[in-house]
Amino acid sequence: AASKFQAVDTANIELDLESHFVGYEFLEAPAVILAIVHNGATVESAAPGAEVLLILNTTPFYAESGGQVGDRGIIRSGNASFHVTDTFKNGENCLHRGKVVEGKMFLGDTVTAVVDRARRDATILNHSATHLLHAALRSVLGEHVSQRGSLVDSEKLRFDFSHYEAVTNLQMREIEWMVNKEIRRNTLVQTEVMKS
Numbered sequence: 001a002a003s004k005f006q007a008v009d010t011a012n013i014e015l016d017l018e019s020h021f022v023g024y025e026f027l028e029a030p031a032v033i034l035a036i037v038h039n040g041a042t043v044e045s046a047a048p049g050a051e052v053l054l055i056l057n058t059t060p061f062y063a064e065s066g067g068q069v070g071d072r073g074i075i076r077s078g079n080a081s082f083h084v085t086d087t088f089k090n091g092e093n094c095l096h097r098g099k100v101v102e103g104k105m106f107l108g109d110t111v112t113a114v115v116d117r118a119r120r121d122a123t124i125l126n127h128s129a130t131h132l133l134h135a136a137l138r139s140v141l142g143e144h145v146s147q148r149g150s151l152v153d154s155e156k157l158r159f160d161f162s163h164y165e166a167v168t169n170l171q172m173r174e175i176e177w178m179v180n181k182e183i184r185r186n187t188l189v190q191t192e193v194m195k196s
Contacts, residue, residue, distance in 0.1 A: 062120070072086070118154075126157040129157055132178075
């Protein structure tokens with residue numbers, strides 16, 4: 001359903017733009033509105049109550065990727081504010097879906113983009129937990145276990161994997177023990193962007 005909604009949002013427009021992601025270093029950043037998309041077409045402005053997509057030249061908002069949900073937060077411009085309810089990619093663009101809650105947003109406005117820090121932090125914890133779970137599954141069930149999908153948000157994680165038989169209660173307890181042991185170690189986690 002979400003992918004169909006995205007297709008409707010962007011179906012009739014050509015977006016030759018690029019959003020620069022700074023969200024590993026900053027959760028708040030100045031930016032300029034490069035495009036406002038309403039009902040599949042670019043517009044010059046958005047009034048209070050309008051549900052639109054904003055594309056910024058720079059964004060701290062993480063776009064949905066690899067099973068991890070996109071960031072939420074707020075984008076402010078003078079006395080206008082836009083509540084971001086989802087963030088996703090379209091080519092090189094980072095699209096911020098949401099609603100103008102006060103004031104009016106204009107193409108070319110200089111804005112401040114602010115990620116919901118508590119939600120991002122909780123999502124990061126669950127993202128790290130997927131890696132711990134994958135390692136524990138491979139250790140207990142065998143190296144053949146591989147990830148087949150996932151969902152990571154601020155409240156939960158879902159980890160799909162392949163295995164040739166049902167996991168026993170004893171194996172589940174061992175996997176849980178291993179993951180909890182690593183969590184208790186409270187190891188420092190750092191993000192490093194590597195060249196491909």
